[in-house]
Amino acid sequence: MRITSVETSVVALPFTMGGPHPPFAGRPWDRLEILLVRVETEDGLVGWGEAFGHAAIPATKAALDSVVAPLAIGRDARAIEPLTRELMHATHLLGRNGAHLYAISGIEIALWDLLGKRANQPVWALLGGRQRDSLPAYASLLSYANDLPLVAKNTAEARAAGYRHIKLHEVTREAVIVAKEAAPDAAIMLDVNCAWTPPVARDMAESLAAEGLYWLEEPVWPPEDAAGLANLRRHGMRLSAGENTAGLFGFKTLVEAGAIDIAQPSVTKIGGIGEMLRVFRLCQAHGVEVIPHCPYFGPGFVATLHIAAALCERPLVEVLWLEMEANPFDPWVRARDGQVAVPQGPGLGCDPDPAILARYAMAPPVRTETRFAA
Template identity: 90%
Template sequence: MRITSVETSVVALPFTMGGPHPLFAGRPWEKLEILLVRVETEDGLVGWGEAFGHAAIPATKAALDTIVAPLVLGRDARAIETLTRELMHATHLLGRNGAHLYAVSGVEIALWDLLGKRAGQPVWALLGGRERASLPAYASLLSYGNDLGLVARNTADARRVGYRHIKLHEVTREAVLVAKEAAPDAAIMLDVNCAWMPPVARDMAASLADDGLYWLEEPVWPPEDSHGLAGLRRHGIPLSAGENTAGMFGFKALVEAGAIDIAQPSVTKVGGIGEMLRVFRLCQAHGVEVVPHCPYFGPGFVATLHIAAALCERPLVEVLWLEMEANPFDPWVRARDGHVAVPKGPGLGCDPDPAILARYLAAPPVRTEAKVAA
């Protein structure tokens, strides 16, 4: 079934986060932006994907509209692996990580949505999974600039509404201790977003060694310094990384260096669902747990639900700790009592609400299409 159009659009959703909005890439981050990818085939069936993301949306959208979308027109939407490999090869001179890979990821997710709809099966079933009503989630707090009062309050609030795992985005041991006091029966994770060069990271890991962290995420700059990351293992804290890692071979470098206990591939960045499968197989062969990175708000988040439901032995889904004014993919992008529901419908199982899409549209959609001969 051939692809007749690819359409990109951006929705911007106002949100609150239990504190002042942070700066992101030099500007206030006050709205959640979703870069949606809509792929239609000649029989009128539509699949939805999401491409990364955040302040990179203009670059990713340009890559989609000008390069990736024209390459997929007229292609068989069912041949996902072949098409994705050829897209990656066609764009590899433009960078093996970044906007073009993100663009391919968004298209690839939409193709899986189409595949499931055509087969009448949810993606988790296509991946060989069993039906699960819901999955446990963890609250991923945003950064409060080391305001310990806000760290304590939001940690306590997250525990009160049912989260048993809570992740901080801070860079001090004091924040960890405050969070542990605020929610003593919760597992606390710390994500420092590649804050430290290896010598400082080793000192920080030593200071955190006895604090019972569930994991320490991306402690080393730059993130591709797998041996620098591996040097922290001796402190006994489980180490996680992978949201900035390029594809299965990037994870192969982390695994072979003995750098991680937990791999965190991101479906909207790594190349889509098929590349996630390859990362899972690699990690399973080497005894490394996979907990997908997914602080997203649309099809990327929903695709992660299907992946986690099918492939994770101990699923744990990342949910950003914030309150959206609305979301076109409600209710599937929200947690309740520390859990997220898994769609049972075919494909991703949740097309967006067109009224909410229209209400929060940030710019007119861009449609790339071609007439396909019969």
């Protein structure tokens, strides 16, 4: 069943976040942008994927439209593993992490959606999971730039909304202390996005030792410093990382170094669902827990629901703490009472609402296609 077209489009969704919108790449970050990948096969079936993301979207979209989509056209949509392998090999000279891998991820997710639709099975069932209606979620607060009253206010509101796990994107012990005071019965995680060199991270870990963090995420710069993470881990705090790790072999380096307690692979970045599966198996063999990274709002988020439902022993789904005006994948991309519902329909189980797609489209879709003789 050959792929006849790959279409890329971007929607931009206005949102509020309980504080001022932070600047990113020289402009305020006040729209959630989603890069959607629509793959169609010769029988007219359509699958949806999502490629990372945020400020990287123009680069990822260029990689898709100019290189990855043309390579995928005409290929068998069911042969996901060999096609992904070939796409990765064909583009490896362009980088083993970054825009081209994100582009491959978007197509790969769409192929799983197609596979499930063709088999009339949800993706979680194709992955061998058991049926679950919902999964626990955690509130992933955006950065309030160490504005402690805003950290406290949003932590309290997230707890009141039903979340029992709340993650901060701050870099100070004071932020952790005010969050604990605002939600004393919640587990608090701290994600510093690789802010610290190993010596600074060591001092910070010592000062945070008494605060009982559920995990400390990406404490070390650069993220591939496996030895730096492994040394820090000896201080007794649970460390998580992986959203910036390059594929299975990047995780192999982290796991073999004893660098992490929790692996956080990201389905829209790492190469899609198949590469996530390989990371799960690797981590299983080394006693490392996997809690995927998924701060996105389209098919990548929904694919993570299927993966977590099927493969996570203790699922905990990352949901950014913000309020979107609308989303073409509603209601599947929102949490309620600290839980997210797992779609039960074929494939990813949620095609986008065309009216919402049209209303928030940033530009007309770009289509790569080939017509075959009948």
